[in-house]
Amino acid sequence: MNPAPDYDVVIIGAGPAGLAAGLYAGRARLATVILEKGLPGGQILLTDWVENFPGFPEGIAPLELMENFKKQALKFGADIETDEAQAIRKDGGRWVVAGRSREYRARAVIIATGAAYRKLGLAGEERLTGRGVSYCATCDGAFFRDQEIAVVGGGDNALNEAIFLTKFCRKLYLIHRRDRFRATKILQERVLSNAKIEVLWNSVVEAIEGESHLERIIVRNVKENRAYPLRLDGLFVSIGMDPQTGFVKGLVEINEWGEIKVDQKMGTSQPGIFAAGDVADACPKQVATAVGTGVAAALAVNDYLLNWGRHT
Ligand SMILES: Cc1cc2nc3c(=O)[nH]c(=O)nc-3n(C[C@H](O)[C@H](O)[C@H](O)COP(=O)(O)OP(=O)(O)OC[C@H]3O[C@@H](n4cnc5c(N)ncnc54)[C@H](O)[C@@H]3O)c2cc1C
Structure with missing residues (x-):
C-alpha cells in the first residue's frame, strides 16, 4: 500500500x-x-x-x-x-x-x-426506478397528479408518505404484508379515514412490470394465496x-x-x-x-x- x-x-x-x-x-x-x-x-x-x-x-x-x-x-x-x-x-x-x-x-x-433505500428485490424494480418506481414521496409525488399509485409498507414513514401522496393522486393502494399496521395510531386513523386510500392487507408485491414505464404490478394476498395484476402509474416503496x-x-x-x-x-x-x-x-x-x-x-x-x- x-x-x-x-x-x-x-x-x-x-x-x-x-x-x-x-x-x-x-x-x-x-x-x-x-x-x-x-x-x-x-x-x-x-x-x-x-x-x-x-x-x-x-x-x-x-x-x-x-x-x-x-x-x-x-x-x-x-x-x-x-x-x-x-x-x-x-x-x-x-x-x-x-x-x-x-x-x-x-x-x-x-x-x-x-x-x-431498501428495495423489494424484484425483477424490473431497478430498471423502472425513476420510471414509475420511486422510494421518495417528497421527491416524486408531484409527478403523479390524478394518477393511480401504490405505497408498499406499514410503518410510520409509509403511512406518512401515503397521506402526503393523496394530495396529488386520484387513488392510492397501500400494500401491507400483515393484517395490521405497526405505525402510530394517529397515522393509522388518518389513513383509514382517507377516501383516496384503499388498504390491501396481507399483501405483497410479487412482480413489477412495464416496458419503458411502470404499467402494472402483481399483488399476492398471502392469506388467500391469490395473485392478481394491479394497473398502476406509480409505485412508492417505503420499507426503510x-x-x-x-x-x-x-x-x-x-x-x-x-x-x-x-x-x-x-x-x-x-x-x-x-x-x-x-x-x-x-x-x-x-x-x-x-x-x-x-x-x-x-x-x-x-x-x-x-x-x-x-x-x-
Ligand atoms: C430515486 C431517487 C429519487 C430522488 N429524488 C429526489 C428529488 O427529486 N429531490 C431531492 O431533493 N432528493 C431526491 N432524492 C434523495 C436524494 O438523492 C438524497 O437525499 C441525497 O442524494 C443525499 O445526498 P448524500 O450526499 O447525503 O448521499 P448520497 O447521494 O447517497 O451520496 C453518498 C455517496 O457516498 C458514496 N459512498 C458510500 N459509501 C462509501 C464509502 N465507504 N467510500 C466511498 N464512497 C462511499 C456513494 O457511492 C454515494 O455516491 C432521491 C433519491 C432517490 C434514490
Whole structure:
C-alpha cells in the first residue's frame, strides 16, 4: 500500500453532501480529498429529473446538476479519488482513512456516505426506478397528479408518505404484508379515514412490470394465496433505508435507525469526525438538505482546525 498522503480533511462520499462540503473546504484553502467508491453524484443519479432543488424553476437533469457540483468542488481545489473507505482509525493525532487502494491521513473527516433505500428485490424494480418506481414521496409525488399509485409498507414513514401522496393522486393502494399496521395510531386513523386510500392487507408485491414505464404490478394476498395484476402509474416503496455506516460501526455513535448521531455543528461522538447528508440523523433526506448539512460540516471543520492544537 502507498504511504498515506496528509490532508486537512478527508470527505467520504461524493454525493450532494460530500461535494458541497468539498467546495466549501477547498474554497477555505483546506487540503481536501473526497473519496467516492462509484460515480460522483450519489443517489440522485437514480432518478431522471429533479424539480425541487432551488434555483432551477424548470427542474434539472440530476447528471447535469451533479456534474456542476463536481466541477465547482474541483475548481476550488478539492481532489476527488475513486476509492472506498473501509475503516477509520486514529494514529498520532491524525485520523487515517483506510481505502481499498491506499490510506489517507487527515486532521478531520467528514462522513457523507448517504443511505440506500431498501428495495423489494424484484425483477424490473431497478430498471423502472425513476420510471414509475420511486422510494421518495417528497421527491416524486408531484409527478403523479390524478394518477393511480401504490405505497408498499406499514410503518410510520409509509403511512406518512401515503397521506402526503393523496394530495396529488386520484387513488392510492397501500400494500401491507400483515393484517395490521405497526405505525402510530394517529397515522393509522388518518389513513383509514382517507377516501383516496384503499388498504390491501396481507399483501405483497410479487412482480413489477412495464416496458419503458411502470404499467402494472402483481399483488399476492398471502392469506388467500391469490395473485392478481394491479394497473398502476406509480409505485412508492417505503420499507426503510440503510445508512451506509458499516465501516464506522463502533467508532461513532449511531441511532436506532442506523444514522450517525450529530450535534448542531454536524460533529459526531468522535472529535474531528463530522457527518453530513442522509447518513446523519439531523438531515431530512433531500438534496437541498444534504447540501446544507455538507456546507455546515465543512464550516465546522474549518473552525475545528483553527483550534486544532487544543483538541489533540
Ligand atoms: C430515486 C431517487 C429519487 C430522488 N429524488 C429526489 C428529488 O427529486 N429531490 C431531492 O431533493 N432528493 C431526491 N432524492 C434523495 C436524494 O438523492 C438524497 O437525499 C441525497 O442524494 C443525499 O445526498 P448524500 O450526499 O447525503 O448521499 P448520497 O447521494 O447517497 O451520496 C453518498 C455517496 O457516498 C458514496 N459512498 C458510500 N459509501 C462509501 C464509502 N465507504 N467510500 C466511498 N464512497 C462511499 C456513494 O457511492 C454515494 O455516491 C432521491 C433519491 C432517490 C434514490
